[in-house]
Amino acid sequence: MLYIEHLYKNYGSFQAVKDLNLHIPKGDLFGFVGPNGAGKTTTIRIVCGLLRETSGEVVIGGARLRDEPDKVKSYIGYVPDFFGVYDNFKVSEYMEFYGSLYGISASESRKLTADLLELVNLSDKREAYVDSLSRGMKQRLCVARALLHDPMLLVLDEPSSGLDPGARIEMKELLMNLRSMGKTIIISSHILSELSEMCTSIGVMNQGNLVAVGRIEDILQAGENENVIILEIRKEIERAVAVIRQINDISVESVMENEIKIRFPGGDQQLNRLLIEILQQGVFIHGFHREQNNLETMFMQLTKGQEAES
């Protein structure tokens, strides 16, 4: 569905996107994650034809963006992070206006509007003015608008930003519903827990680089080479921290009242050796457990490593 090859975007001497290679298959719900300024929005804007790449290639549905921008536009539905509205414009008129921008006839547009408003649960707001809708409703309306021309690929840039929890759940359900309908969806978000629940695959961007990409399970599995262990220590925690810091290959992630979070490379054997070494130094360990890898911890690992390098 979407192929990005050797994509670069420079703003003067600043490289916003560096050699990005990405393939998103049809029917995938792809999550784009990364800290602010990582290059997610730049990439999304290039894919949607809102920015020109410095070099590289974007192919959507078999059409090259550079050669056939109009064809590519008909394949994409774009939902930006901010929903701008026109005053004195009704929901039905809003939909019909965008329908006309896609060359859809008024009668066809009216029919599609009814169906899409039902899909996004806004049928009762058909005659309401757009600026009177809540932010969550506006965002769902924007999704309905993006679906008017039945695009193959739906691109959502931070669709949940600024939404209350209820509206977020509704948005998530809507996206899951669209996914079950076979739509290919790219969603960029900072809400990692939400992405891990919905997405089939993710790409982690940091400082213009795609640092990890693939199925969520695969990425989490790959990250398990590095272990995060939480040690429960009830006495002399400062001394315990000092002792642990002296051991090679271990980094102390955080220190709580009775807990020390440490990171070390290796498997169970190394863990046994490590625990023995700590005990031999006279530190009494009341208990320990391995921190389960999730998207948040993976994200922190991947982006932290890059920041340290830079």
Added chain:
Amino acid sequence: MKKINPITKRDLTITSRSMRFSWGLFAYEGILMLVFLIALSILGGAGYADSNAQRYSSFIALYPVVATAEICIVALIIPIITASSIAGEKERQTFDIMLTTRISPMQIVTGKILSAVVRVMTYVLASVPIMAIGFTIGGVSWLSLFFFLLLTLLLALFEGAIGVFCSSVCKKSITAIIMSYIVIFAYCMMGFVPLILGTVHFYMTTGTAGSLAEKAMTFLATVFLLPNPVFMFVEFFGSVITGDDFLAGELLEENLPGLSFLGKPAVWITIAAILILLFTFCFMKLSAYIINPLHHKNDK
């Protein structure tokens, strides 16, 4: 039947619902009526003419007064509407969505200009009764009124294209409005520069008509004044009131006899209108190029 540009349709739907448009129309007609009444009282004043016949014939001056007032208002309104068109979409953050649809940048530009022109021409058409009184009393033909409306439409299109051009360059509406006023003012004044320089040169060289320098200045003045909408209206009013040209003939007769055909007001106005239309199209193409994000490799 060809479809109405969706941008024009949307803009007009929104405009027709706002009270601002109605108040604008009211203010426009009010100002024009005030100008008309003041001009009528001055021209019909006791000390102005010796006889009633003279007083009546002086009413023909009502026409350029009211028409000039109308043109000035149009010239002031159009940049406000058009300069905030694309910049306004950028401010509302609706422009990106528009660019991801199948509508072409040229259609966006055309739609924006047309909606502004339709709005302003609604004002102008609503003022026809006031203009008609001026024409009836002033004794100017209905055909002249028709041509006046046609030239006003041309002015609206030209200024609209400059306004949209500035709007596509600027991110803020207010910057775009200021920029479009500057561009329009500079464009209109630029046309008179060679004429002024030529006149100064003529008096400084004690008026040696037909000299090479004067010929060159006349040629430049002709070239610069031809696509100038202000001079086009000057020639138009001159021809309507006196039945002859205002300045063009005199400008060309002695120095550039080869171009003397331009001295006829109808010829001058026709060529001027064509050139202004051409410039309008150039500004539109330029705006469409600027707003197309795929043309800018280094833009943010």
